[in-house]
Amino acid sequence: MFIYTTPVYRLSLALQGFLDEQFYQLEELQDESSPNFVEEVVTLFFRDSSRLMANIDQALEQCPPDFHRLDKFLHRLKGSASSIGAGKMKNECAGFREFCSEENLEGCLRSFQKVKKEHTILRQKLENYFQLLRQVVPVDKATRSGS
Amino acid sequence: MSSSRGGNGCGGEGERQIHVLAVDDSSVDRAMIARILRSSKYRVTTVDSGKKALELLVLEPDVNMIITDYWMPEMTGYELLKRVKESSELREIPVVIMSSENVPNRINRCLEEGAEDFLLKPVRPSDVSRLCSRIR
Numbered sequence: 300m301f302i303y304t305t306p307v308y309r310l311s312l313a314l315q316g317f318l319d320e321q322f323y324q325l326e327e328l329q330d331e332s333s334p335n336f337v338e339e340v341v342t343l344f345f346r347d348s349s350r351l352m353a354n355i356d357q358a359l360e361q362c363p364p365d366f367h368r369l370d371k372f373l374h375r376l377k378g379s380a381s382s383i384g385a386g387k388m389k390n391e392c393a394g395f396r397e398f399c400s401e402e403n404l405e406g407c408l409r410s411f412q413k414v415k416k417e418h419t420i421l422r423q424k425l426e427n428y429f430q431l432l433r434q435v436v437p438v439d440k441a442t443r444s445g446s
Numbered sequence: 447m448s449s450s451r452g453g454n455g456c457g458g459e460g461e462r463q464i465h466v467l468a469v470d471d472s473s474v475d476r477a478m479i480a481r482i483l484r485s486s487k488y489r490v491t492t493v494d495s496g497k498k499a500l501e502l503l504v505l506e507p508d509v510n511m512i513i514t515d516y517w518m519p520e521m522t523g524y525e526l527l528k529r530v531k532e533s534s535e536l537r538e539i540p541v542v543i544m545s546s547e548n549v550p551n552r553i554n555r556c557l558e559e560g561a562e563d564f565l566l567k568p569v570r571p572s573d574v575s576r577l578c579s580r581i582r
Contacts, residue, residue, distance in 0.1 A: 321568050324568070324570060324571075325478075327571075328478075328481050328482065328485060328571070330485070332484075332485075333481060333484075333485075336477075336481055339477065340474060340477050340478065340481075343473045343474045343477055344474050346473075347472065347473055347474055371519075374517060374546075375471075375472060377546070378472060378475065378546045378567065379472055379474045379475070381546060381567065381568055382472070382474050382475050382478055382567065382568045383474060384568075
């Protein structure tokens with residue numbers, strides 16, 4: 300049986316700006332039969348999203364840009380972000396898609412910078428989060444060592 | 447492609463365990479839907495395309511339900527649904543469509559084509575529980 304230490308709980312609260320309720324759905328799906336589920340899905344997300352963002356980069360460099368193809372990549376990126384509860388990233392992707400549908404290249408480029416920034420911040424915060432979780436002390440060890 | 451078994455629960459028990467084929471080109475969403483289904487004790491096989499789904503359905507005749515993403519490259523979930531419903535061997539298998547977009551025309555089209563249900567992503571365990579009673 301594990302407990303959340305105060306620092307983990309505080310970090311969890313800090314993450315709320317970046318993560319929405321869907322992230323807690325992920326945590327609910329983690330149990331003894333799938334003890335690393337959250338980290339596994341997050342790892343898949345960053346692998347998938349990094350590749351999609353590289354594709355988006357290439358699509359934006361084309362002259363003229365292929366907005367149709369770009370929209371497909373964005374749909375996928377937004378979907379993955381939504382699935383893991385990356386609320387801020389999801390919203391930035393939605394804004395990016397609006398510019399894409401208008402074929403507004405400048406808007407797309409600005410949006411993409413925001414998406415990349417959110418992606419980097421989220422990766423760092425989640426890496427910190429998982430590192431902290433690994434430091435969580437089991438209840439029985441805590442009571443033995445504390446007294 | 448991956449599969450696993452479980453014990454008692456919504457998905458059945460022992461030899462009566464319900465086998466679900468989950469189709470999604472997104473590795474994140476495949477992991478999510480597989481976990482949700484397995485936590486409800488369904489036996490789950492996942493594939494990343496409609497083409498692979500049709501290949502598997504030929505090889506494994508014990509699939510009790512198909513749950514598929516709508517937007518996939520090459521073959522959409524709608525196209526997969528149509529192929530299943532046009533096949534005399536497969537048409538009885540319930541097909542559930544998932545999509546991140548709430549487009550009424552799309553939903554109606556899928557239901558008219560014979561989809562059992564249409565789930566909005568991100569899919570929740572409560573969505574899967576709702577399917578339980580229909581798949582027996």
